[in-house]
Amino acid sequence: MSFDPATLTFDAAGLIPAIAQDAENGDVLMMAWMNAEAVARTLETGRVTYWSRSRQQFWIKGETSGHVQELVEMRVDCDRDCLLLAIRQTGPACHTNRRSCFYTAIRDGVEVVTMAPEAG
Amino acid sequence: MSFDPATLTFDAAGLIPAIAQDAENGDVLMMAWMNAEAVARTLETGRVTYWSRSRQQFWIKGETSGHVQELVEMRVDCDRDCLLLAIRQTGPACHTNRRSCFYTAIRDGVEVVTMAPEAG
Numbered sequence: 001m002s003f004d005p006a007t008l009t010f011d012a013a014g015l016i017p018a019i020a021q022d023a024e025n026g027d028v029l030m031m032a033w034m035n036a037e038a039v040a041r042t043l044e045t046g047r048v049t050y051w052s053r054s055r056q057q058f059w060i061k062g063e064t065s066g067h068v069q070e071l072v073e074m075r076v077d078c079d080r081d082c083l084l085l086a087i088r089q090t091g092p093a094c095h096t097n098r099r100s101c102f103y104t105a106i107r108d109g110v111e112v113v114t115m116a117p118e119a120g
Numbered sequence: 121m122s123f124d125p126a127t128l129t130f131d132a133a134g135l136i137p138a139i140a141q142d143a144e145n146g147d148v149l150m151m152a153w154m155n156a157e158a159v160a161r162t163l164e165t166g167r168v169t170y171w172s173r174s175r176q177q178f179w180i181k182g183e184t185s186g187h188v189q190e191l192v193e194m195r196v197d198c199d200r201d202c203l204l205l206a207i208r209q210t211g212p213a214c215h216t217n218r219r220s221c222f223y224t225a226i227r228d229g230v231e232v233v234t235m236a237p238e239a240g
Contacts, residue, residue, distance in 0.1 A: 001231045017137055019148060026146025028139060031202040043226060076231070077221040078214050082151045084222040094198050101197040102204040106163060111121045111196070 005039040009081040015051060016083055020093065023072040023086040029093035030101040032059070034083065039074075046071045048087055067091035092118050125159040129201040135171060136203055140213065143192040143206040149213035150221040152179070154203065159194075166191045168207055187211035212238050 010016050015033040022029055032050040034042070038058060041049045048069035052059040062068030072086040094101040096117055103115035130136050135153040142149055152170040154162070158178060161169045168189035172179040182188030192206040214221040216237055223235035 003226045003229055003231050017151065019139055019151065021148055028141055028148065028204050031137065031139065031197065043229070074226045075222040075234075076224045076226065077151065078216055078218075078223070079221070082221075084148050096198050098198075101199070101202075102195040103198070104196045106123045106194045106196065109123055109163070111123050114195075 003043075005036040005043075007080065008036065008039065008076065008083075009079065010036065011081075013053070015053070016081060018048075018050065018083040018085055020048065020069060020085045020087050020089070023088055027100055028102060029087070029089055029099065032061075039083070042071055042085075043074060048085060062090060065091070067093065069093070123163075125156040125163075127200065128156065128159065128196065128203075129199060130156065131201075133173075135173070136201060138168075138170065138203040138205055140168065140189060140205045140207050140209070143208055147220055148222060149207070149209055149219065152181075159203070162191055162205075163194060168205060182210060185211070187213065189213070 008016050014035050017031055018034045019031050020029045033053055035051045038049045038051045048061045048071055050059045068090045070088040075084040092099050098115045098117050103113055105112045105114050128136050134155050137151055138154045139151050140149045153173055155171045158169045158171045168181045168191055170179045188210045190208040195204040212219050218235045218237050223233055225232045225234050
């Protein structure tokens with residue numbers, strides 16, 4: 001079946017969550033949002049492109065930082081309201097310079113930072 | 121720092137997306153939603169508990185199907201608006217009886233089902 005981004009289920013703002021997973025080691029690196037056009041651009045260009053809710057514009061991941069995400073495969077979930085992106089991540093995915101945005105664990109009711117920012 | 125679910129960033133409906141990842145092999149199994157109370161219950165009980173948007177009630181995953189999710193570790197992202205759950209999944213996570221909800225890949229512009237439902 002040919003894929004049409006318009007067949008996805010978007011929220012009231014026209015967005016769908018997209019989970020970026022490292023294609024090599026399976027680490028979940030970040031979650032951000034796409035609209036239908038961002039989905040189409042990501043598939044066309046192979047460069048992961050989100051929709052920035054704060055800036056209200058397309059956000060080609062890494063365009064300014066160089067920390068680009070190359071799409072390996074896009075997956076859709078059973079409800080068609082969430083995307084999973086297998087990617088190749090250049091540099092850290094997180095704006096804090098950590099490899100993943102999920103660097104804070106809850107252990108015994110306490111927040112523990114599990115990951116240091118990368119050098120440089 | 122002691123963890124208080126109220127310090128998370130919830131959307132207008134009071135919800136936060138929670139990504140469930142297989143703690144053993146790293147597979148992303150599903151994404152669902154939690155409110156602050158669901159986060160607290162999940163941490164207290166070790167049984168992953170979402171908020172069902174369709175039924176507007178707590179959803180202890182697997183309560184009827186037996187396909188429970190045991191929490192191994194909860195992580196919070198840098199913006200505190202997304203959760204990552206490392207879990208031990210009993211049986212399939214997806215209501216279609218597949219291991220993961222992300223069984224449809226987009227390959228060369230075409231939807232490809234990559235996973236069969238489990239037997240039984």
